[in-house]
Amino acid sequence: MSQGMTLPVVTFKTRVRDESIGGDNPFRWQDVSSDELFGSESNPRRVVLFSMPGAFTPTCSTYQLPGFEKLAGDFAAAGIDDIYCMSVNDSFVMNKWAQMCVDGGLNAVKVVPDGSGEFTEKVGMLVDKDNLGFGKRSWRYAAVIKNGVVEQWFEEPGKSDNHPEDPYGVSSPETVLEYLQK
Numbered sequence: 001m002s003q004g005m006t007l008p009v010v011t012f013k014t015r016v017r018d019e020s021i022g023g024d025n026p027f028r029w030q031d032v033s034s035d036e037l038f039g040s041e042s043n044p045r046r047v048v049l050f051s052m053p054g055a056f057t058p059t060c061s062t063y064q065l066p067g068f069e070k071l072a073g074d075f076a077a078a079g080i081d082d083i084y085c086m087s088v089n090d091s092f093v094m095n096k097w098a099q100m101c102v103d104g105g106l107n108a109v110k111v112v113p114d115g116s117g118e119f120t121e122k123v124g125m126l127v128d129k130d131n132l133g134f135g136k137r138s139w140r141y142a143a144v145i146k147n148g149v150v151e152q153w154f155e156e157p158g159k160s161d162n163h164p165e166d167p168y169g170v171s172s173p174e175t176v177l178e179y180l181q182k
Contacts, residue, residue, distance in 0.1 A: 001123045001143070005150045008122035010034050012112055015091040027095075034119065037084060037112065039147040046079055046151075049112075050142035050171055051086040051120065053129060055097035059168045060087070064140075065101050065109060067173035072108030075173075078180035080144075083109045088126070088137045090115040114138070128161035142171035144180065152179055 001007075012034070015027040039045030050068060052060040068075075068083050075083055087094060091113040098111045120126045120138045129137040142154040154176060156167040169175065 001125070001141075001150055002153050003150055007034055007038055007145065007148050007150065008119060010114075010119045010122065012037075012119070013091060013115060014113060015095055032112075035148060037082070038145045039081075041147055044147050045081045046144070046146045048075060048080050048083045048142065048144055048176055049086060050084070050140075050173075050176070051114075051125065051138040052140045052171075053087070053137040053166060054134060055087050055089045055093050055101075055111075057166075059140075059166055061097070061101050063168065064172065065106075069102050069106055069109045071173050071177055074177055075180065076108075078177065080180065084112050085109050086112040086114050086119070086138070088114050088117040088120055125155075125159070127159065127163070131162040131164070140166065140168060140171050142176050144176065152176075154179075 012032045014030050014032050016030045017026055018028045019026055035043060038047055052064055065085055072083060094111040094113040098106045114120050117126050117136050125139045125141055126136055127139045139159045140156040144151040154171045156170050158167055
């Protein structure tokens with residue numbers, strides 16, 4: 001992906017809380033389209049999307065997700081409607097991680113499960129992480145998206161299958177916020 005490209009249209013399989021269900025697990029399946037999340041001409045939105053190799057991984061859990069959550073007010077002041085965190089993980093994993101990753105859970109950042117990696121593959125960011133026992137995962141990136149079109153793309157260097165490291169910096173919340181505040 002790069003600046004000016006339109007995001008692919010995909011449907012994400014999410015689990016959402018629904019108190020009308022009752023019981024110990026009051027969640028139901030809900031399909032959410034990429035147009036709903038990232039906007040379109042008929043649904044104008046300006047959002048930040050960031051993606052990483054996996055929920056519960058060290059850099060994602062210690063720096064990236066908590067950093068976006070902490071700076072959410074600054075992102076809103078810079079004209080961002082929502083912040084989305086995506087990973088090639090299922091909705092059960094993403095929801096549990098969101099609950100546990102930040103003290104008190106997430107309030108601003110919303111998690112998006114790309115369980116089959118369909119979106120990640122279509123934006124050209126699906127890589128093999130077999131060297132870590134992960135299988136197919138996302139390369140780390142962030143984007144500012146306006147009405148479904150990439151306004152700015154932040155991709156970590158060295159994208160390749162089975163990369164021995166996990167670069168982090170280009171897609172950090174601080175870097176994305178700096179771009180927005182210019």
